[in-house]
Amino acid sequence: MPKKIKIICKNLDNREFEFPIGTTLREMYDRLKINLPYPVMMATVNYKTEDLMFQVFRPKIVEFKDTSSEAGYRTYVRSLTMVLAKAVKDLFPNDVLRIEHPISHGYYCNINGRETKVSAEKIAKIKTRMKQIIADDLPIISHETPKNEAIKRFEAQGDFNTVSLIERLGKPFVRYFSLGTLYDYYVSVLVPSTGYLSLFDLREYENGIFLQVIDRHHPDRLSQFEPQPKLFKIFDEFSRWNTLIGLENSGDFNRVSNAEILENIIKVSESLHEKKIAQIADKIIENNKKIVLISGPSSSGKTTFSKRLTIQLMTSGIRPITLSMDNYFVNREDTPLDEDGNPDYESLYALDLELFRKQLGQLLAGETVEIPIFDFVSGKKQYNGDYLKLNGNSILIIEGIHALNPEISRGLDLSKIFKVYVSALTTISLNDHNWISTTDNRLLRRIVRDTKFRSYSAQHTIHMWPSVRRGEDRWIFPFQEEADVMFNSSLIFEFDMLCQQAVAALETVPQDSDEYVEADRLLKFLRYFKPSTDIEIPLTSLLREFLGGSNFKY
Known part of the structure; x- marks a missing residue:
């Protein structure tokens, strides 16, 4: 027995x-x-x-x-990209598919580079082949072989980015996958066979392909395609810049062993940030704007961006004045409740919209207003004689999660208002078929910051993250295309810089806790990067908001 x-x-x-x-x-x-x-x-x-x-x-x-879980959703999407790679290989064996980045509730892909237009006819053929692969319910086989054997296999395919990933891991055995004659490497698990993947669509998008996947919240149907031209433009610009400097994948960084070269990469990346912020400041001044509204998701670097924008405006003789949206909270007893009956402080309606719009209108009209101060102890607005007036060279800067919501500026003179969306839009990848999630970028930033400055453990941050994301999905992401300009706060070198502190924080998560599933995934992801702790980054770097050592006060 x-x-x-x-x-x-x-x-x-x-x-x-x-x-x-x-x-x-x-x-x-x-x-x-x-x-x-x-x-x-x-x-x-x-x-x-x-x-x-x-x-x-x-x-x-x-x-x-x-598929309703985050881990299940990731597995579905990852497996679907292998079916896409298989279809491209079957039909066009000499083509190179690259999964670039998430956008519009799906994923942007290109074939043979961003400059190469993928025709509608070609996309239709790939889609038909994908449907056949799924209908055939082909097995997706997991292999675990000695490291040297895996390296030889991918070298024979000319896939040196994957070779670099495997070498970086430094493990004696390596897991990879096969689907028919296609061998590929993925950072985590796949489904057992293609028949698990019933829902998808392909369509033309810019020069490439848009892979439409299941809806995160309703995985029995496809996500809704929503064109995001402004967001795509930022992704495209930074992806082209990565290509120009020869740093598109994590393996490219791992091959940079010279400290002087890495220092130059940091200097160029930081200079690009400063140039973009200066251009935004110039645009605000040239268009005679009086109010700047800044929004973005958690850990996007909004606060440091606001401070650096303030400096750029001051160099042009402008007097920036910052105003916190927190001062416009309704009294605590009037705070709306969420679906569980708890106070929902992230709701738009946790703000006194009528007062906020009234005072902004008065300021735009040249009037003097008394600004409230929200007392978090009593839970009420107070007036302590803080008066504000926008003079000829004054610009009001307001940062908040709802800043781009049209309800905030409804009825105001929009010709005097400038809207900025800030987010960490990660444009490097692990390899051609393993993109890096922008959400992971922000989560790692938040884990490092929470541990260092807020006395929150990585376990606590991971536990709260789904709630944070729900708030972003409801109150931030739907309005990102309202922005007059978008600022990409990601830095091409930041995973190397975050790595050591993030690993130390993640290793404290108890291995018998639900949060360890996510901690383990992030720890495995960080193994693909080389910690860089002896390379200095500027004291004004946006990354200092999370790592510490900034000469800005927060």
């Missing part, structure tokens, strides 16, 4: 079950008859991500994840 092992299933109220040694996760899922609302994609085993073909040989805690 075969030996059995005990499994604790979190999906079934942590009940214990017995299975023969070597049972796969997929077999367990089928035998347990778990009814997840959406198709199962993968599972966590002792709070680490595993694919459904993973065999279990010892007692474990298991939780199955469907």
Whole structure:
């Protein structure tokens, strides 16, 4: 009689079950008859991500994840990109597919570079081939081989970016995947077969391809395509700049061993930031704007951007005045409640919109107004004799998550208002088929900052992150195209700089906690970067807002 092992299933109220040694996760899922609302994609085993073909040989805690979970969604999208890569290889074996970046609730891809236009006919052929691959339910096979064997395989394919990733990991064995004759490397697990991937679409977008994927919140349907021309322009500009300086992937950085070269990369990147901020300041002055509204998601660097913009305006003889939207909170007893009955301080309606618009209108008309101060102890607005008037050379700078919401400026003279959207729009990748999530960029910044300055553990930050993202999805991202200009706060070298502090913070997350699933994923991601702690970055660098050492006061 075969030996059995005990499994604790979190999906079934942590009940214990017995299975023969070597049972796969997929077999367990089928035998347990778990009814997840959406198709199962993968599972966590002792709070680490595993694919459904993973065999279990010892007692474990298991939780199955469907497409409504963040981990399940990532697995679906990652697997779908392998189907796309397979279709391109089958039809056009000499072409090079690159998954560039997320945009418009999907992913922008190019073939043979951003300059090469992908025809509608070619896209239609690729889409048809993808549908056939999915209909055939082909197995996606996970391989684990000695490092040297994996390197030889990818060298033979001419995929030296992947070789660089494997070398950077420094592990004796390497996992990669095959789909038919296609061998590819992915940073995490894939689904067992192509039949799991029923929903997708391809369409023309700019010069390349838009891969439309499942909706994060309703994974039984496709995400809604929403053109984002301003956001795409920023991604495109910085991606071209990366190509120009020869730094498109993390492997390109790992090959930079000369400290002087890295210092020059930092100087050029920081100079590009300063140039962009100066151009924004010039645009504000040239167009005779009196109010600047700045918004962006968490950890995008809005505060440092505002401070550096202030300096650029001052060099042109302008007197910037900052105004906090926090002063316009409604009294605490009037704060709207969220769906759980808790005060929703991120809601637009947590602000006294009527007072805010009234006072901005008065300021634009040249009047003097008494600005309220919100007392967080009493939960009420107070008036302490703080008066404000915009003189001829004054510009009001207002930063807040709702700054780009049209309701904020409704009824005001929009010709006098300038709107800026700030976000960390990551444009480097790990390799051609493994992009870097802009959300991960911001989460790592926040983990480092929270640990260093706010006495929050990485576990706490990870626990709160889904709530932060829900607020962004509702109150920030829908209005980003309202901006007159977008500023990309990402720095091409920042993962190397964040790496050491982020790893130290993530390693404190208890390995028996739900948050460890995300901590482990981020730790694995950071292994692809080379910590750089002995290279100086400017004291005014936007990255100093998170790393510390800034000469700005926050």
